[in-house]
Amino acid sequence: MIDSDPNVQPEAGRTSDAERLLDAALTHVPFDGWSEATLRAAARDADVSPDLARALYPRGAVDLALAYHRRGDAEMVRQLEAEDLSDLRYSEKVARVIEIRLAIADRELVRRGAALFALPLHTADGARAVWDSADAIWTALGDTSDDVNWYTKRMMLSGVYSSCVLFWLGDDSLDSQATRDFIARRIANVMQVEKTKSRIAASPLGQALGRGPLALLSRIRRPGSASDLPGHTG
Template sequence: MYRFAAKRLLRFPAIQLAGGSECFRSTGTLGPAISKLSPSFCTSVESPPPTQTPNIPSAGNSSGSRSQQPRAQYQDEQVRVLNASLRHVPRLGWTESAMVAGARDVGVSPSIVGAFPRKEAALVEHFMDECLQKLMDMIDSDEDLNNLIPSDRIAKLVRTRLELQAPYISKWPQALSIQAQPMNVPNSFKQRAMLVDEIWHAAGDEANDIDWYVKRTILGGIYSTTEIYMLTDSSPDFRDTWAFLNGRVRDAFDFKKSIQEAQYLAEAIGAGMGNSVQGFMNSVFKK
């Protein structure tokens, strides 16, 4: 469901730019408003000035172009700052200090950090966006992935995603704490929901009924418990974590039992509460 570009484009909020242009985030996730923008996702929301001359070159002569260019450049600087800040996270944590250090690395005034309304959360969400993009690139390029059975595909993709957190493992409890703050929960939840959906899509899932929700709930639980297990794993290269992950995936892939039982439970709850449960799940996962 999330995989289709049209739904992804319509689901995510637009970013209003100077000059009346509306651009959708190009990363396809619900990260901070400073995500990279793609010109192909921009659409004008204001009529052009009535005196506009049709044959004037567009290389900066228009006042609209002049008003948009500084804003676009500023947003690009924000992305550069976030990318550079990640290098300082293992030492400084998911903090404003790491972002100030990142700004200095790329030659940007540290005052730019004040433009992020949820500073530390913006850094964590940017990292989540970047990890999802890397995972999607791997899915698209790894030809061997299609040769694996679905359970092995899922285990490999969850491991690949969690390995991206390994360099930050000592500071990841702080990231989880930031994600759990009330103002950050909606973005965190939707980022994780999209991650789970991408993994199921790569595993060949085409469900569009109650199984769609059940499968993603199960995988979300596997991902979260493995993520927590990883925080306390002192084995070489997180060997015990991957063994734990493989065991949970094997257990979950007894679909004739686990999914059917979960479906019966969901249907029983739905029967007792009317359509409110289904409406809530639709609003969370499909919007």
Template sequence: MTEPLDLTLDELRLELAPQIALAAMFDGWSDVALASAAEVAGVDPAVARLAFPSKGLQGRAMDMIDAWVASVDERMEAEFADGRLDNMPIREKIRTLVWFRLESIEGLEESLSRAMTVQAMPQNVADTLKQGWSSADKMWRLAGDTATDYNHYTKRAILGSIYAATLAVWKSDDSEDKAATRAFLDRRIEGVMKFEKLKGQFLGKDREHFDVARFLGRLRYPQG
């Protein structure tokens, strides 16, 4: 294990993030949680604060949450770097990746709830969307997606919304083995598969000139 003093500030952010998340169950995403994580890691609190440089309590809270999300991203990428997803159907790849992320933060439902409260603040919404987009992009890349056209954007937007909705269910799910969340995720993925089929039928020969906004508008306001 690399000693804290040998880490760059970016590396230190990722090193501290899981411990900060643990402390956030009791202290919120606060300087107290950061100081607690630094003590556990044997890092000078002043140095730890340098790794989360945003000014103000909410700015630093978003820094810490972003590092937590990034640490889950990193763990996911390391876990599936062996190519085990290659022979799975696409829906199983996505289900596996999403569920791995949920299992990675098991026991931290309170920390997640507090994080989502911070993320929902008006000044943080843009950064929250960026976090979701980045994680969705990493999941699609691990799933083998190489699309560079409109599909690149629609897939990530849709998966980001599925993941966010599933997190919201998961954090309050007290069913055995999170069965309610599993069922919710399966329904959402099945809905996307139907959407993709409908989209393919809708596009026909105009696939290369597909207008996402126009398509969604027609779904919402079908022509008579």
């Protein structure tokens, strides 16, 4: 049977056609970007027919770029499982996971991906990829929220992660120290916002709003699965 879904994980010890295509594509992206030329070259290098390559990556370049992004998220989770973060504060844990995610990525491949996802046709795909990374980070850290906080945490981290990626792309400091410092500052900003929100919620005005106009927020629940979110299928 043909492996026709790049999201399907290959059996242990076996590399799927989709994975071989992606591996082959990575050597061409620095020169041709995430493009049709890259997909054609990858199919040739991986000895995969053009028709099968198109079946595996129906939208061509954008599906290849998204597959690379998902691979990075999966590797981030794998590396995180091998790390002991028990001595870190929660903000430090989040910062550390972002550092791991950026260390996994290839700067030129990400730069080319940023150019692709900046196109109006693909901005929604780029935003969804960032959201998925934020979700993977919170899930890996054991987030158990099941109300509106599930959404707000991921929205805030998506913004933090996006800004960190952009800073990292232009960082030429030794061992990316400037990026680590930037991540720490961005996380500190978010923590300050959270503290402010907590103070407001505890105030008489916040409590009144919670019983009145904001009461509907208490009814919001996390999605049952990724397919329940807009833009996700199956």
